[in-house]
Amino acid sequence: xxxxxxxxxxxxxxxxxxxxxxxxxxxxxxxxxxxDNPLHTESAYARxxxxxxxxxxGLLTSSLYxxxxxVYLPGKRCLLxxxxxxxxxxxxxxxxxxxxxxxxxxxxxxxxxxxxxxxTNQDGVLVSRSKIKVGITDE
Amino acid sequence: xxxxxxxxxIFRDVFxxxxxxxxxxxxxxxxxxxxxxxxxNLIVAMEKEFGIKFTIAEVEPLQNVGDMISLIxxxxxx
Numbered sequence: 001x002x003x004x005x006x007x008x009x010x011x012x013x014x015x016x017x018x019x020x021x022x023x024x025x026x027x028x029x030x031x032x033x034x035x036d037n038p039l040h041t042e043s044a045y046a047r048x049x050x051x052x053x054x055x056x057x058g059l060l061t062s063s064l065y066x067x068x069x070x071v072y073l074p075g076k077r078c079l080l081x082x083x084x085x086x087x088x089x090x091x092x093x094x095x096x097x098x099x100x101x102x103x104x105x106x107x108x109x110x111x112x113x114x115x116x117x118x119x120t121n122q123d124g125v126l127v128s129r130s131k132i133k134v135g136i137t138d139e
Numbered sequence: 140x141x142x143x144x145x146x147x148x149i150f151r152d153v154f155x156x157x158x159x160x161x162x163x164x165x166x167x168x169x170x171x172x173x174x175x176x177x178x179x180n181l182i183v184a185m186e187k188e189f190g191i192k193f194t195i196a197e198v199e200p201l202q203n204v205g206d207m208i209s210l211i212x213x214x215x216x217x
Contacts, residue, residue: 108195133179
């Protein structure tokens with residue numbers, strides 16, 4: 001886990017990691033959220049809606065933005081304050097997602113940063129993009 | 140557009156209320172959702188709108204919108 005202080009952060013600083021979407025993750029998310037929508041739980045239904053298979057929950061893939069800021073950039077001292085997410089293309093079980101973030105703004109007064117986040121799949125297709133606001137506790 | 144009008148637009152955007160009307164004496168006591176996170180969002184939005192940077196020493200003494208507008212005016216003039 002990284003442990004950047006506010007003074008360590010620079011504009012355009014970046015980090016990224018990869019994660020595979022698994023059936024287990026889909027099942028855990030369904031149990032946590034209670035979202036039984038068949039688009040996410042039944043392959044045949046998802047295909048009848050025009051998708052290649054069960055669609056990965058948008059907030060499951062987006063949970064990786066939490067990992068991005070909580071583990072990678074800034075890491076341990078992170079306080080997630082807000083996130084705006086735009087979904088571009090669906091993700092599916094078996095997809096290997098690359099989650100990346102770049103610091104786009106620094107506010108010295110309150111030690112908060114803004115980051116642009118992106119999630120792409122193994123084919124480089126954009127799954128989602130985000131604007132993330134993070135406070136950094138220096139103490 | 141005056142600083143005050145731009146600041147009002149920022150308040151309307153941060154609080155997601157297109158009808159919000161603020162005045163020189165408006166403070167956190169007057170807007171229910173004006174908590175510490177909203178304060179951060181307001182300051183960041185003002186920095187971006189006016190192309191300025193605040194220090195914590197400058198923002199801590201702010202008591203109301205009038206103080207904010209005066210501070211922005213001084214920094215924009217620098």
